[in-house]
Amino acid sequence: MEAVERALEDENGCADVLQRIAGVRGALNGLMAEVVEDHIQEHVADAELTTEQRSEGAAELIDVVRAYLK
Numbered sequence: 001m002e003a004v005e006r007a008l009e010d011e012n013g014c015a016d017v018l019q020r021i022a023g024v025r026g027a028l029n030g031l032m033a034e035v036v037e038d039h040i041q042e043h044v045a046d047a048e049l050t051t052e053q054r055s056e057g058a059a060e061l062i063d064v065v066r067a068y069l070k
Helices: 002-009 014-043 051-069
Strands: none
Touching: 002 014, 014 051
16 A cells, blocks of 8 residues: 555556556455455354354355455
């Protein structure tokens, strides 16, 4: 994000700013994928969880993914 802010402050060209925004988006998508995978493993797929705990974990994940995709 700082790189985008600097590019805007320095009045860099649109292409440069867009490229930096795309980089930030890619990094956020990668982070989101890792956190989603972790959540699934710990709160949905763990064999030691009760059915209720798994359902809660799945519902949380659905809510977050829906919000992220808006």
